[in-house]
Amino acid sequence: MRVRQLRAVLEALLFSSGEPLSAERLAEITRVDVEQVRRVLMEYAEELADDARGILLVEVAGGYALRTKPSLAEYVGRLELPRVAPLSNAALETLAIIAYKQPVTRAEIEEIRGVRCDAALATLLARRLVREAGRKDAPGRPFLYVTTRQFLEYFGLRDLADLPPPEEFEAAAARDQVGTGEERE
Amino acid sequence: MSENSAYTVSLPVFEGPLDLLLHLIDEQELDIYDIPIAQITEQYLAYVRTLRELDLEMAGEFLVMAATLMEIKARMLLPSPSAEDGAGEEAEDADPREELVRRLVEYRRFKALAQRLHDLERQHMLTYPRVPQADGEQVSDWVPVEGVSLLQLVCAFRKVLESIEDEHVAEVIREKVTVTQRMRQIEYLLDRGEGCLTFVRLFRGDRTRLEVVITFLALLELIRLGRVRCEQKRAFGEIRIFRARGGDSHGEG
Numbered sequence: 001m002r003v004r005q006l007r008a009v010l011e012a013l014l015f016s017s018g019e020p021l022s023a024e025r026l027a028e029i030t031r032v033d034v035e036q037v038r039r040v041l042m043e044y045a046e047e048l049a050d051d052a053r054g055i056l057l058v059e060v061a062g063g064y065a066l067r068t069k070p071s072l073a074e075y076v077g078r079l080e081l082p083r084v085a086p087l088s089n090a091a092l093e094t095l096a097i098i099a100y101k102q103p104v105t106r107a108e109i110e111e112i113r114g115v116r117c118d119a120a121l122a123t124l125l126a127r128r129l130v131r132e133a134g135r136k137d138a139p140g141r142p143f144l145y146v147t148t149r150q151f152l153e154y155f156g157l158r159d160l161a162d163l164p165p166p167e168e169f170e171a172a173a174a175r176d177q178v179g180t181g182e183e184r185e
Numbered sequence: 186m187s188e189n190s191a192y193t194v195s196l197p198v199f200e201g202p203l204d205l206l207l208h209l210i211d212e213q214e215l216d217i218y219d220i221p222i223a224q225i226t227e228q229y230l231a232y233v234r235t236l237r238e239l240d241l242e243m244a245g246e247f248l249v250m251a252a253t254l255m256e257i258k259a260r261m262l263l264p265s266p267s268a269e270d271g272a273g274e275e276a277e278d279a280d281p282r283e284e285l286v287r288r289l290v291e292y293r294r295f296k297a298l299a300q301r302l303h304d305l306e307r308q309h310m311l312t313y314p315r316v317p318q319a320d321g322e323q324v325s326d327w328v329p330v331e332g333v334s335l336l337q338l339v340c341a342f343r344k345v346l347e348s349i350e351d352e353h354v355a356e357v358i359r360e361k362v363t364v365t366q367r368m369r370q371i372e373y374l375l376d377r378g379e380g381c382l383t384f385v386r387l388f389r390g391d392r393t394r395l396e397v398v399i400t401f402l403a404l405l406e407l408i409r410l411g412r413v414r415c416e417q418k419r420a421f422g423e424i425r426i427f428r429a430r431g432g433d434s435h436g437e438g
Contacts, residue, residue: 015315018314018315018316056312058312065314066314066315067313067314067315068312068313069312070308070311070312073310073311073312081313081316083310085365086303086306086307087302087303087306089200089299090200092299092300092302092303092306093200093295093296093299095299096295096298096299096301096302099298099302100295100298112288112291112292112295113200113201113203113292114201114202114203114204114246114250114288115200115201115202115203115244115246116244116246119370122369122373123366123369125373125376125377126369126370126372126373127369154306154309155302155305155306155309156305156308156309156312164298164301164302164305166298
C-alpha cells in the first residue's frame with residue numbers, strides 16, 4: 001500500500017471508530033507493518049497540527065484517536081452536544097485513591113477518606129471509570145478495584161504512567177526521611 | 186413534612202471529617218504536625234453543633250471524629266507515663282495525635298491528586314471525540330419492554346407507592362437524590378453481577394414518596410434510552426429488569 005493511501009485508510013479507520021485504536025490493531029486491519037503505521041500516523045499528526053485543521057490526532061488509552069482541538073472548544077460547545085457531567089469531589093477523591101493505589105478495596109478507600117464511599121464508587125462503576133478486579137485474600141474477601149481503559153480515555157491519558165506524578169507523595173516521603181534522620185542523632 | 190426540602194442551606198460542604206479538619210488547619214495556617222488539639226476540637230465541635238441546629242443530615246463519621254478528638258485532647262492532658270523512663274523516643278511515639286496526623290497527611294495527598302484529576306478532566310473536556318452513532322439515543326424499532334406495557338409498569342409502581350404511604354414515615358431527612366444519580370445506581374446494581382433486578386427490589390431503601398417517584402422516573406428514563414429492558418413472564422407476575430444489550434456500548438476496560 002502506498003503511503004498516501006495508507007494515510008487515507010488510517011484516517012478513515014480513526015474517524016469511523018470514535019474509540020482509540022492501537023497501532024497494532026491498525027496494522028492488523030491494513031496488513032501493514034506496525035512501524036510503518038506509526039510513521040504514517042506521525043506524519044498525519046503533523047499535518048493536523050496545522051492551524052487550518054480542526055482536529056488532532058491524540059495518543060490515549062494505549063491507542064490513537066481523533067479529537068477536536070481544545071482551542072476550538074468555544075465553537076464546538078455551541079453545538080450543545082450531550083456530555084457527561086464532571087465528576088463530584090467525592091468521586092474524584094475516590095478515583096484518585098483507586099488510580100494511585102490500585103488494586104484497592106472499598107475499606108481501604110474509606111480508611112483514607114474517612115467517610116463511606118458507596119455512592120461515589122457506584123458512580124465510578126456506572127461510568128465504567130473503575131471496575132472490580134477479583135477479591136482480596138483477606139477476611140470477608142472484599143472486592144478489589146482498579147481503573148479501566150475508559151478512565152484513561154476520560155482523562156486523556158496514554159497509560160497509567162501518564163498520570164500526574166504524585167509529587168505530594170515524594171515531598172512527604174522526603175520529609176519523613178528527614179524526620180527519622182533527626183531522631184537517630 | 187409535606188414541604189420538606191422547601192429550603193436549602195448553603196454551608197461549606199465538606200467531604201468528611203478529615204476534610205473539615207484540614208480546612209480548619211489550612212484556614213488558620215496551623216502546622217499539621219503540631220496541631221493545637223484543644224483549639225481544633227472546639228472549632229470542630231462548633232461546626233458539628235451548627236449542622237445539628239440546622240437539622241442537616243450529617244454523616245455518622247463526623248460524630249466518630251468528634252469523639253476521637255475529645256479522646257486525644259483528654260490523653261494530652263494526662264502525664265505521659267513513659268516520660269519517667271527517660272526514653273525520649275518512646276515519649277514521641279506516645280503522642281496521642283500521631284495517628285490523626287498520619288491520616289490527615291495521607292488524606293491531604295489524595296485531595297491534591299483529586300484536584301489534579303479535576304484539572305485534567307477540565308482540560309480534556311475541551312476536546313470532543315467523534316461519537317459513533319450507536320452511542321447516541323438511537324431511535325429504532327427495537328422494543329425495550331418485552332411483555333410489559335407502560336400501564337403494567339405504572340400499576341406496579343402504584344403498589345409500591347401505596348406501601349410507602351402506609352408506613353407513615355416520620356422524619357426522614359436523606360440526601361436529595363436526583364433522577365440521574367438514581368439511574369446510575371440502578372445501572373450499578375445491574376452491572377454488579379446480579380444482571381437482573383426485580384421491580385420491587387429497585388425501591389428497596391426508598392422511604393418517601395419523592396424517592397419512590399424519582400426511582401420510577403429513573404427506570405423509565407433508562408428504558409427510554411434503551412439501557413435497560415423489562416420482562417414479565419406471566420400476567421401479574423413479577424416484573425424483572427435487565428441490562429439491555431443494545432444500550433451497552435462500552436468495552437470492559
